[in-house]
Amino acid sequence: IDGVLIAAPARSHAELVISAARAGKGIFCEKPMAITLDEADRAIAAAADARVPLQVGFNRRFAKGFRSAHLDVVAGRIGTPQLLRSLTRDPALNNPANSPQWVIFLETLIHDFDTLRYLNPGAEAVQVHVMADALIAPEYKSKGFLDTAVVTIRFDNGAIATAEANFQAVYGYDVRGEVFGSAGMLSMGSLNDSDLVRYLAQGIQADTQRLDTDLLRDAYIAELNHFVDCLRTGAKPLASGEDARAALAIARACIESFETGKAVAVQGARR
Numbered sequence: 186i187d188g189v190l191i192a193a194p195a196r197s198h199a200e201l202v203i204s205a206a207r208a209g210k211g212i213f214c215e216k217p218m219a220i221t222l223d224e225a226d227r228a229i230a231a232a233a234d235a236r237v238p239l240q241v242g243f244n245r246r247f248a249k250g251f252r253s254a255h256l257d258v259v260a261g262r263i264g265t266p267q268l269l270r271s272l273t274r275d276p277a278l279n280n281p282a283n284s285p286q287w288v289i290f291l292e293t294l295i296h297d298f299d300t301l302r303y304l305n306p307g308a309e310a311v312q313v314h315v316m317a318d319a320l321i322a323p324e325y326k327s328k329g330f331l332d333t334a335v336v337t338i339r340f341d342n343g344a345i346a347t348a349e350a351n352f353q354a355v356y357g358y359d360v361r362g363e364v365f366g367s368a369g370m371l372s373m374g375s376l377n378d379s380d381l382v383r384y385l386a387q388g389i390q391a392d393t394q395r396l397d398t399d400l401l402r403d404a405y406i407a408e409l410n411h412f413v414d415c416l417r418t419g420a421k422p423l424a425s426g427e428d429a430r431a432a433l434a435i436a437r438a439c440i441e442s443f444e445t446g447k448a449v450a451v452q453g454a455r456r
Contacts, residue, residue, distance in 0.1 A: 186210060187210065187211055187416050188210055188213065188238075188412065188413075188416045189205045189210045189211070189212055189213070190214075190215075190409075190412075191205070191212065191213065191215060192215045194285075195215075195217055195220065195285070195291065196220055196285065198214055198215070198217065198218055198220075198228075199218065199219040199220070199225065199227060199228045200224075201214070202214050202218060202219075202228040202231065202232065202239065202426075203227060203228055203231040205237075206228075206232045206235040206239070207231060207235060209235055210237060211237045211238045211239075211412070211415065211416045212232060212237060212238065212239045212240065213240045213241075213242065213408075213409070213412045214228075214240070214241050214242065215241075215242040216241055216242050216243060216292070216295055216296065216299075216429065216432075217241075217291050217292060217429065217432070217433055217436070218239075218241045218429035218430070219429070219430070220291060220433075221433075221437070222430065222433060222434060222437065222452075225426070225429065225430040225433055226430070228426060229426040229427060232426055238412070238415040238416060238419070238420070238421065239422065239425065239426040240408070240411070240412050240415060240422030240423075240424055240425065241422075241424045241426065241429040242408065242424070243296065243300075243303075243408075243424040243428065243429075243432075244296075244401050244404040244405055244408050245296060245299070245300050245303070245360065245362070245401070245404065246299070246300075246404075246408070246424050247403075247404040247405075247407035247408040247411065247423075248373075248374075248401055248403070248404035249403065249404075250362075250373035250374060251300065251303065251304070251362060251373050253373075254304060254362065254364060254371040254373050255304060255306065258304060258305070258364060258366070258371070259306055261368075262368070262369065263364060263366030263367070263369040263370060263371055264366040264367030264368030264369065265342070265344075265366055265367045265368075266304070266305045266342070266344045266364050266365070266366045267343070267344055267345070267366055267367060268344065268345055268346070268363075268364075268365040269301050269304055269305055269344060269345075269346035269347075269362075269363065269364050269365070270346065270347050270348075270349075270361075270362065270363040271297035271300040271301050271346070271347075271348050271361070271362045272297065272348070272349045272359065272360070272361050272362075273293055273294065273296055273297055273349075273350045273359070273360055274350065274351045274352075274353075274354035274358070274359035274360075275293075275351070275352045275353065275354065275358060275397075276354055276355070276356075276357050276395050276396070277352075277353060277355075278322060278332060278352040278353045281322045281325045281330050281332065282325065282328075286329040286330070287329070287331075287436075287440050289331045289332065289333075289350055289352075290334070290436040290439045290443075291433075291436050293350045293352075294334060294336060294348050294350045294436065294439070295432050295433065295435075295436050296360075297336075298310070298336075298338075298348060298431075298432040298435040298436060299424070299428060299429075299431075299432040300362055301338060301346045301348060302428070302431060302432065304362060304364045304371075305340055305344050305346070305364070307342070308340040308341055308342040308344060309340065309431065309451075310338050310339070310340055310346075310431075310434070310435050310438075311340065311341050311450060312338070312339045312438075312449065312450055313336055313337065313338050313339075313438045313439050313442050313449055313451060314336070314442055314448040314449070315334060315335070315336050315439045315442040315443045316334070317331045317333060317334035317335070317443050318331060318332075318333055318334075319331055319332050319333070320333045320351075321333065321351070321352055321353045331443075332351065332352040332353070333350070333351045333352070334349065334350050334351075334439075334443075335347060335349045336348040336349070336435075336439055336442075338435065356393050357376050357393030357395050357400075358376060358393075358394050358396055358397050358399070358400050359374075359376045360374050360376075360397070360400060360401070361373065361375075361376075362374055376393045376394050376400060377391050377393060378391075378392035378393060378394055378399075379392065408424070411423060434451050434452065435451055437452075438450070438451045438452065
């Protein structure tokens with residue numbers, strides 16, 4: 186066995202990463218890699234000590250549109266990033282009673298936090314402010330479950346970003362991103378099943394993707410192929426443990442911002 190894929194519940198990820206690293210196995214871990222920054226540090230250190238690749242399941246880095254946008258920003262095609270946006274909307278709210286606390290930040294928006302870093306390469310988040318609520322299932326708010334959130338993020342290069350999530354988009358799974366820069370704008374993500382649009386007496390219609398595994402199918406395949414390549418060559422994964430830690434630092438700051446109602450500095454983010 187050369188590598189393992191960790192897809193257990195999120196609270197067990199860090200210890201499983203550490204165990205796999207100590208066994209000398211390459212690791213693909215679903216997001217989030219850890220729940221606390223201390224856990225993340227221990228996981229990263231274990232993989233480094235064992236000299237095994239550690240890749241995290243940030244699949245949008247491997248979606249063609251997001252990857253192309255990242256390369257365009259790196260190439261300077263839109264100048265300096267100034268405004269960024271990333272969103273995640275799930276098609277239906279499932280089992281809120283069994284969802285862990287802060288799932289919207291740690292397991293959903295963490296995709297968007299990583300995406301915003303990916304679309305603003307070389308920059309790190311320094312401050313966040315959160316507005317969040319239980320608008321779909323308000324009866325669960327008292328139990329710590331939130332289903333709707335908007336996060337504003339300031340980066341150290343001056344760029345301002347928004348990340349938003351909602352757990353009930355009745356029209357289908359929805360993932361999009363945008364980068365506005367001094368020399369242009371990039372927009373990525375489409376929930377359409379195909380480019381077919383129906384113009385009928387009842388209205389204009391288009392089929393939409395219902396599941397993330399449909400919308401991001403190619404990205405899921407690409408990230409696992411990349412993991413295999415890293416096992417073969419020893420290359421560092423494009424979605425690394427350090428990337429996972431930086432996204433987690435944003436998520437932890439979001440929890441503090443929600444609890445205090447104030448803007449919060451992002452602590453301990455590093456590359």
